Amino acid sequence: MVKPRARPTRPVRGASPAGADAERLARRVQREHPELSFSRAKSFIEEGKVRVGGEVERDPGAWIPPATAIDLDPGLPRHGGEGRVDLVHLDADLVVVAKPAGLLSVPTTLGEERETLVSRLQKELRRRGGASFVAVVHRLDRDTSGLLAFARNLAAQHALQEQLLDHSLGRVYDAVVEGDLAAEAGTFDWPLVGDGVRRRRWVAGAGEEGKWAVTHYRVLERFGIATLVEVRLETGRTHQIRIHFSAAGHPVLGDAVYRPREAEPFPVPVERLALHAGALQLRHPRDGRELRFTAPRPDDFAALVTRLRARTGRSIDRSA
Secondary structure, three states, X not given: OOOOOOOOOOOOOOOOOOOOOOEEHHXXXXXXXXXXXXXXXXXXXXXXXXXXXXXXXXXXXXXXXXXXXXEEOOOOOOOOOOOOOEEEEEOOOEEEEEEOOOOOOOOOOOOOOOOOHHHHHHHHHHHOOOOOOOEEOOOOOOOOEEEEEEEOOHHHHHHHHHHHHOOOOEEEEEEEEEOOOOOOXXXXXXXXXXXXXXXXXXXXXXXXXXXXXXXXXXXXXXXXXXXEEEEEEOOOOOOHHHHHHHHOOOOEOOOOOOOOOOOOOOOOOOOOOOEEEEEEEEEOOOOOOEXXXXXXXXXXXXXXXXXXXXXXXXXXXXXX
8 A cells, every 4th residue: 555645635835935025826817907806816827828928827826926927818729619519429318529638627616617518518518409407427527627527317327327326327538647656556555634625635644534535547658757657536635646656756737736835846847637537437327238338538648648658768658
């Protein structure tokens, strides 16, 4: 059993690493745009609509020196395509889609998003002349791409959620994590806790009672500075993969939340969170037949792997 390293997931406190006058980006945006709420300022940053020194910065907690120029442009393009939805499977009870990175699965509690995967899907179902009702079964983070299942009626939703509870709904991800993992395969069996305020979570420490969370992985390819892994979830806690790998000292590339703030910039460009839900296995909610769906790695994920291979001169991918 791998032991977690010191938790890097709690908010950084104390003096700014960028100087005494530096300011968190979300606070800076709100100060310069007082018409925005803090949550809206944070959303604009996470959506890639804020540039810092001419470059898009997606971390609301980044420390910004006072002399550094920032630019908020709501018109900046986001990841997530052009309003299309990639249907993988569709019948009267079940729909499976491939979500692009940069698109919310469902609306947040604030309900300020003009477009989510659910809204795109409902529009597509209406276009096809069918009922637009869809019920959520599970979710993916905004910057994670890959397969999601939705139910088309309440009975199907109940059946699929039962599979989540008994851990028979199989979800397999590709991830690129920082550093060179010591083992070829392993399991993180670390409970998770959260503060219930900032929606941040971490591996439970001494005296903390967390929720059971189990993540299995195997190495697909090594690049020295990073490792491509296949990840299989036994449980499905929020941010589970990201927290477990970060706690092990190998944060997922592109993770602005759980990567330690003090870490040096990664030497290879990373466009978004390097996490892709590439396979989904479930029983059909009506007749119980076993179904398995796959989604290839999207272009931006594949391009990152290509850059890492070029840096190391390696070209072998054991996932083939």
